[in-house]
Amino acid sequence: MRIFIALSMLSIFISCEKPKVSEDRIKAVFAEGDLREITYADPKWKEAFETTVKLETQQIALPKLEEPGVSEVRTKVLYNDKWLAFLLDWNDATQDKLTQIGLFSDAAAIQFPSQQGELPDNAMGGLPGSAGSVVIHQWKAVWQEASLGNIKGVKTFYPNTWSDVYIFEEVKQGSRAEMEKMYTTSVAAGNPLAHHGAAVRDLEAAGFGSVDFSPEQSSKGSGLWKEGKWSVVIVRPVKREKGSLELSKLQYMAFAVWDGSHGETGARKMRSGWIPIQFVR
């Protein structure tokens, strides 16, 4: 009986095991193997320190949020010589994975200086024209839905709707795909930030309003919303043309979170300043 009670207590203790916490800086923990395929459920995360990053309303560029949104994001980082994996957890009562008129997607982003050395302004590099440059890795719930093939047209939003014929579906000769592309202007124009492509995209910015698709797309990731919480993993290489990290030195990163149903999109967001990140071995 005593053994049973002891085992029960042990299992309770294990299930309630508190994460290792780092308060003053993010501590990245070394992890062997290919981190590219890591998910939020991977047991490796139990070895990582958790740091709670406070977020504040973006207050520099117009437009701004009327009211603050998500106030903090819990962060864990794993790394090895090739890959960096970031786990971001935050509370969000609503899962906003589609956009519509007046409805926006949940999203998160991490930001690094483009170059080693002097830190640029943490607000996407600062004032356009005199700004430093930053690299951003952004995950969007709607991009994830699109990448999974879950945005299939108007019926995705209104399952019982009926629409007239689409002209490109009537193509009897030539390429229907080419015809459809003509009626999908963001695709025809080669917009890399529209709803087609990967769940995580690499961006570059040199001042607010300047964010754009990076020519180097090397990060990946995914997110899961469950019981009022988003868990998002973003994996990026240690070395890249812009935004490489020297793991032997203290580095800096910043965070942003968007709560779609709170009207957060673009500059209307919650963000952090630069947070130091130390690579522990």
Next chain:
Amino acid sequence: MAKVFNWQINREMDYWYKGVRPERQFGAIFDINKCISCQTCTVACKTTWTAGRGQEYMFWNNVESKPYGFYPIMWDVKALSLLGAGEWNGDVYAGKTIFESAPAKERVLGWQPTDYDYAHPNIGEDEVNKAIDTGAYMTGKHAAWMFYLARICNHCTYPACLAACPRGAIYKRREDGIVLVNQQHCRGYQECVRACPYKKVFYNAVEGVSQKCIACFPKIEAGEQPQCFVACIGKIRMQGWINPPDKAQEDNPIDYLVYVRKVALPLFPQLGLEPNVYYIPPVHVPDYFLTQMFGPGANNAVETYLKAREDKTLAGIFTLLGSTKFTVNYFKIEGDEAIGYDSQRNEIARVPVTEPVITRASFDEALQIGRHNIT
């Protein structure tokens, strides 16, 4: 904020960017009195430009009944309610524009619609402003009234959509003043949708970008009027170019109607965007409503229009509406004919100022058949 001059409110105003007028500005005349709301323009636009996925709800061109028709719902009521009352001192607007009354955290005073707002594009169709009393009859200004308002993007001189886009993804073309959303650069923030008081920018949820009327710029570049203009069976529209007031040309039909005769007026000039579609107000609608909608010149415009039949120049221009598929750059009245010219002053249309009326006998002796239509 920069200071720019808005001639429609006859004063300087604040705008997000400094004022740079295009080399020439797309302009249009819509004669409301001739619109029958057949929606041929709407269909012409729909089948040409918005037949793609995510565009099902979009009408870059729409025709709504006033006062109770809206697309999206209450777009004008909401814009005016947000702005609040503003006085006109003569032809100078003393109130604030949507740029000058922008809240501290916004670039522009606007409101964000939802999908519900677009769910009833024909709401209020043909409804008059009040119940018609027994024995009522119509004369002059009507006690019970409605009219049709055809709407496209106004390709404003000071576009709110352009001012609101934090990415600079909306631009006004230097060569013709047409306002476009860069489909390569847009990230679908919907700031433009929120900012445009006319609600003529639309969000495509399938693609994740915003889209709007492009004034059929491929046709404009070829010297032709847009689809919704040439499809109009009521011949209510004319597309041309509007100069700034200090460079107005009397032989330019848009300049003539807007500046010389002041018979065509902008829609809600008090908002401050200097819209470039000019409406000839409906003659049967009370002054208070027209003044709110078209500014202090509305009543004079109606008076001028009512006398147009006696004025060969005005009547001539009006017959040129819908008489050519080409952009009308210049016009001339020659004898009993109105002539339209393209940018090289080549003749593109010649129409009688007054259509001849031929009356036929109600019974055709030759065919031994009766007629209902004798004129």
